[in-house]
Amino acid sequence: MRTQIKFIINPVSGRTKGGVDVPGLLNQLLDKERFEPEIVFTQYAGHATEIAREAAAEKIPIVCAVGGDGTVNEVARGLMGTQTALAILPKGSGNGLARHLGIPMNVSHAINILNQGQPSAIDTCTINNHPFFCTAGIGFDAHVSSVFAASTRRGLQTYVQMVLREFFNFKPQVAELALNGQKLKTSCFVVAFANASQYGNNAYIAPMADIRDGLVDVCLIRHLNLAKAIGISYGLITKQIATSPDAEYFKTQEILVKSEHAFKFHADGEYMGEATSFKVQIMPLTLHVIVPREEGLN
């Protein structure tokens, strides 16, 4: 019997990559002896969660998110805690979870991999009850996502220019962190919470993250000047941030953050607003995902 698979395509994701005809490629490349496909397009932000939830209620075995990290987050939050597995065809710019799982960035290659994929369970996390699957954070990374959300320009070059501009305006704030029975009152430039190892674009904020270990990886950067920022950026690309002298790295089941000043926060790169207290939790092995056969998870 063929396996039902529902593709949820976000028509507005991946605008900077030019048009990829995903239905055409599926028609050409998807293994029709193995799969019985159905394709739907999202009509509005948040629609993917509704479609995914309905598919899970109908016991459809696989729902495939076709889009960027925002679409993956929306589909995954509709599937977490169910038996329906998430597959990903990356169409965005960051694609953090897809990269972590070893899914190719090229859609044709990703379909070929999907044809032979296998299910595997991964952890999921929440920040103040908002689900995330890759990374969340407070401080500079969230500030950047808020500025990017307000901008109409997209693409890696715009992003890098904007990060540099905002870097000089950004002031760290003091917060109290509670994790692993310890309390730490400190200035915070960034506190990143990671389920997967990277933000996307192979920027490894949590190179030691294991997506199945029931632990959140926490990367704390207290202060940053330009010289240290260059070192941190190098550490992000070379997977060496955990041993950088300017970052501290923890693994924990839960983390609480309290501050007198509001911090901006993001979940999977989407700006979520501001809060003065945060609770980050992990739910072990609560999402099934389709991963490449014999993939090396990184």
Ligand SMILES: Nc1ncnc2c1ncn2[C@@H]1O[C@H](COP(=O)(O)OP(=O)(O)OP(=O)(O)O)[C@@H](O)[C@H]1O
């Ligand atoms: N039909 C739609 N119309 C408008 N917005 C949509 C629609 N479907 C989904 N969205 C929204 O589009 C936003 C961007 O999606 P996504 O993150 O997948 O793409 P991207 O921004 O190109 O990728 P990346 O985040 O990797 O750069 C999401 O916040 C999602 O809610």
